[in-house]
Amino acid sequence: MAEQVHLSMLLVLVTLLLSIHHTEQEDSSQTQTLLRIKRLLNFPTALSSWNSRTDFCSPESNSSETVVCYEDAITQLHIIGESKAPLLPKNFSIDSFITTLIRLPHLKVLTLVSLGMWGPLPGKIIGRLSSLEIVNMSSNFLYGAIPQELSSLSNLQTLILDDNMFAGQLPDWLDSLPALTVLSLRNNLFNGSLPYSLGNLENLRILSLSHNHFYGGVPDLRRLTNLQVLELDGNAFGPQFPRLGTKLVSLVLRNNRFRSGVPAEVTSYYQLQRLDISSNSFVGPFHPALLSLPSITYLNISGNKLSGMLFENLTCSSELKVVDFSSNLLTGSLPRCLQSNSNDRTVLYGRNCFQDTNQNQHLLPFCHTEALAVGILPERKKHKDGSKVGLCLSIVGGTLGGVALVALIFFIVRRGRARRKMKNPPTRLISENAASGYTSKILSDARYISQTMKLATVGLPSYRTFSLEEIEEATNNFNTASFMGESSNGQMYRGRLRDGFLVAIRCLKMRKRYSIHNFMHHIELISKFRHRHLVSALGHCFECYLEDSTVSRIFLVFEYVPNGTLKTWISADGHSRKSLNWTQRIEAAIGIAKGIQFLHSGIVPAVYSNNLKTTDVLLDRNLVAKICSYNLPLLANIGKVGHGISSSGSKIPSVKESTKHEDKSDIYDFGVILQEIILGRAAKSRNEVDGLKILFQASIVGDEEGRRSIVDAGVRLSCLDESLKTMMEICARCLAKDPAERPSIEDVLWNLQFAAQVQDAWRGESQTQSSDGSPGSPFQPPRLTFH
Numbered sequence: 001m002a003e004q005v006h007l008s009m010l011l012v013l014v015t016l017l018l019s020i021h022h023t024e025q026e027d028s029s030q031t032q033t034l035l036r037i038k039r040l041l042n043f044p045t046a047l048s049s050w051n052s053r054t055d056f057c058s059p060e061s062n063s064s065e066t067v068v069c070y071e072d073a074i075t076q077l078h079i080i081g082e083s084k085a086p087l088l089p090k091n092f093s094i095d096s097f098i099t100t101l102i103r104l105p106h107l108k109v110l111t112l113v114s115l116g117m118w119g120p121l122p123g124k125i126i127g128r129l130s131s132l133e134i135v136n137m138s139s140n141f142l143y144g145a146i147p148q149e150l151s152s153l154s155n156l157q158t159l160i161l162d163d164n165m166f167a168g169q170l171p172d173w174l175d176s177l178p179a180l181t182v183l184s185l186r187n188n189l190f191n192g193s194l195p196y197s198l199g200n201l202e203n204l205r206i207l208s209l210s211h212n213h214f215y216g217g218v219p220d221l222r223r224l225t226n227l228q229v230l231e232l233d234g235n236a237f238g239p240q241f242p243r244l245g246t247k248l249v250s251l252v253l254r255n256n257r258f259r260s261g262v263p264a265e266v267t268s269y270y271q272l273q274r275l276d277i278s279s280n281s282f283v284g285p286f287h288p289a290l291l292s293l294p295s296i297t298y299l300n301i302s303g304n305k306l307s308g309m310l311f312e313n314l315t316c317s318s319e320l321k322v323v324d325f326s327s328n329l330l331t332g333s334l335p336r337c338l339q340s341n342s343n344d345r346t347v348l349y350g351r352n353c354f355q356d357t358n359q360n361q362h363l364l365p366f367c368h369t370e371a372l373a374v375g376i377l378p379e380r381k382k383h384k385d386g387s388k389v390g391l392c393l394s395i396v397g398g399t400l401g402g403v404a405l406v407a408l409i410f411f412i413v414r415r416g417r418a419r420r421k422m423k424n425p426p427t428r429l430i431s432e433n434a435a436s437g438y439t440s441k442i443l444s445d446a447r448y449i450s451q452t453m454k455l456a457t458v459g460l461p462s463y464r465t466f467s468l469e470e471i472e473e474a475t476n477n478f479n480t481a482s483f484m485g486e487s488s489n490g491q492m493y494r495g496r497l498r499d500g501f502l503v504a505i506r507c508l509k510m511r512k513r514y515s516i517h518n519f520m521h522h523i524e525l526i527s528k529f530r531h532r533h534l535v536s537a538l539g540h541c542f543e544c545y546l547e548d549s550t551v552s553r554i555f556l557v558f559e560y561v562p563n564g565t566l567k568t569w570i571s572a573d574g575h576s577r578k579s580l581n582w583t584q585r586i587e588a589a590i591g592i593a594k595g596i597q598f599l600h601s602g603i604v605p606a607v608y609s610n611n612l613k614t615t616d617v618l619l620d621r622n623l624v625a626k627i628c629s630y631n632l633p634l635l636a637n638i639g640k641v642g643h644g645i646s647s648s649g650s651k652i653p654s655v656k657e658s659t660k661h662e663d664k665s666d667i668y669d670f671g672v673i674l675q676e677i678i679l680g681r682a683a684k685s686r687n688e689v690d691g692l693k694i695l696f697q698a699s700i701v702g703d704e705e706g707r708r709s710i711v712d713a714g715v716r717l718s719c720l721d722e723s724l725k726t727m728m729e730i731c732a733r734c735l736a737k738d739p740a741e742r743p744s745i746e747d748v749l750w751n752l753q754f755a756a757q758v759q760d761a762w763r764g765e766s767q768t769q770s771s772d773g774s775p776g777s778p779f780q781p782p783r784l785t786f787h
């Protein structure tokens, strides 16, 4: 028994000795490491108390140096030098310094501030500090790029490199640091635009990039639902207001190049305390609801071009301490809640157009001129120089001011020299990865749109609001060279967006005064006109009158389709070099049919009776057909705006058909287009259309030679009989007198696709033949027939 006790005591003793020995060893190695750090940092005064006898793991510390241990291993090291510490001498080596830190393998928190450290962060070495969670190396002289190897610090939560000289672009691998919650890079020399991957850092709470040389759009940050602080001041970001989550507490965009409107969503940032958008070129209305956000304490919109009228009866949050409206274009009166002279609230509102105030306001003439400056009206009425401009601008549904909707359209034919210029088109940039959509309502409506139809818009930038500056810049200030044409209700301009994307901009002048609100419903509808086979809507811009914020002009931005109308691509002479071959004609017909299918069933409310003609279809560079003239709802019933438009209001009964077959007038028009595609020429009257239909019906049952004899000479030899027959059949059916007898658009599509397939199969066959050495040109009359 006694022996047993003895034995176990011995064991305990041995164990103790061993562990003491171990700790001593660790202690001494840690001590050496820290003393080496002191030496490498050239003995900063902050570390003057460190020596070989110091017990680093004792809980003592002062504000300039702190060492924290956990179970005798150093987990935190904070060293803060004197502010404005000079550069360390030449023999300082950041590589040796970081290598030394590797000897503290449990280090989680590292603060090395104002120590005069210089050099580029050594990637290979820093990647080995894998336990690091929080790093603050502000106020040194570190330079170079952020090394890629940093991405292996998978525990990193906080990275603060403020006040250094780091440069280059923000790396796009930041989202490989999934735990990152704080990223602060203020006052460095970073440049370039922000990587989209920033939008994946879902844990990010603080993002501060102030005072660098960043530029361009801010990537979509709406997925960063934890983001509370976003500081982008002192860069060249813009022009669009960033897309953000709603939990922001502090948003600082001061001193950038933002030039858009301030979206109304900002008034839903219910936790917002600080909003500073000063010193930009924001335009459009100021949202008075910002004043009454529950937590708002600091609101600075000074130095912009925000307009709108304020009323005395507006309410303000009681938390508001600073309001700076100065240097904008606000009118009306200062809200009463801001007038009280309390000491703990600063209210600045000089250099606006307010009435009866103590702080200096602009003189009336300035206010009026500025109002005009916001609403410059281009005077160019006529296009003078020699290049020809064609304009597909059809007004469907009656005259302006009539009860019907005004349908607008675009389209554009530039010929000759102008066309040659288009030959090196800019690459399309898909610059926004944002989900398309303008308001939540649109997103909810999206469920009506089938998946395939949504996919069809892929490749277009998402629908968005444009700022007036963007429109001006795109059209080179409505330069004559951008002018494409004019109708009774406005002009049409061609433009190029910053990213090189070509657009057609429709400018509509308002004759009555409506607020933006009156148009939101229409804008939501318009934003849905996006499909591969439509000239699609890309966005809009409202221009408002200064005095009362009513709309003076609306700009609708559409994609620009450069290759001319379908009509110019179908010609009877067969010699025109740019005449479509048979396969391309079928493809174009399929495109139009798909466009019609989208108008009928891809959007709610459906759009019928589009009165389509071959001049209402444009071809893009890849000869993809796009319908450019459709019933675009804009001003429902000018006399009664506010009712919005009902689904029946969006149709124009152009042909006297019962609404029961409302989709069938487009089918008839499609039949006419098909006829022109097959014949290579347009019928001159409805009678002639009917006559040709009968000819088609007769030749379908007749012999092949007869059929071929009536086809456009340009494709006569290259079309396969079976394909031709199918096309003629479906064409004749579309032209049935009784709407009920006309096929559905799905039926039409099926037949067209069949015609394409047989043609394609034959072409494949004939190509195989020619590779055999036989003279099988695709323009040879077919020898194969399909029955």
Ligand SMILES: *[C@@H]1O[C@H](CO)[C@@H](O)[C@H](O)[C@H]1NC(C)=O
Binding pocket: 039, 040, 089, 091, 092
């Ligand atoms: C750097 O040089 C200084 C003298 O100029 C010397 O005191 C210091 O120990 C050197 N530091 C290193 C890390 O060699």
Ligand SMILES: *[C@@H]1O[C@H](CO)[C@@H](O)[C@H](O)[C@H]1NC(C)=O
Binding pocket: 045, 046, 047, 048, 049, 062, 063, 064, 065
């Ligand atoms: C911290 O300790 C160092 C060394 O003992 C000393 O020089 C420094 O003044 C102390 N700082 C503060 C704020 O107490």
Ligand SMILES: *[C@@H]1O[C@H](CO)[C@@H](O)[C@H](O)[C@H]1NC(C)=O
Binding pocket: 080, 111, 113, 136, 137, 138, 160, 162, 184
């Ligand atoms: C980095 O550390 C310094 C010194 O402790 C501190 O003043 C600064 O606020 C820290 N930076 C951030 C962004 O927290």
Ligand SMILES: *[C@@H]1O[C@H](CO)[C@@H](O)[C@H](O)[C@H]1NC(C)=O
Binding pocket: 167, 168, 169, 191, 192, 193
């Ligand atoms: C960023 O700055 C570096 C120099 O620091 C320069 O070489 C580079 O071209 C700049 N990049 C961009 C995209 O401006």
Ligand SMILES: *[C@@H]1O[C@H](CO)[C@@H](O)[C@H](O)[C@H]1NC(C)=O
Binding pocket: 254, 255, 278, 279, 300, 301, 302, 303, 322, 323, 324, 346, 348
């Ligand atoms: C508002 O911002 C401007 C410019 O950014 C600045 O000069 C001004 O001091 C700020 N106003 C207040 C009250 O902080």
Ligand SMILES: *[C@@H]1O[C@H](CO)[C@@H](O)[C@H](O)[C@H]1NC(C)=O
Binding pocket: 311, 312, 313, 314
């Ligand atoms: C505030 O006053 C304006 C005009 O003075 C008026 O149109 C508006 O209805 C008022 N709003 C409220 C909430 O009383």
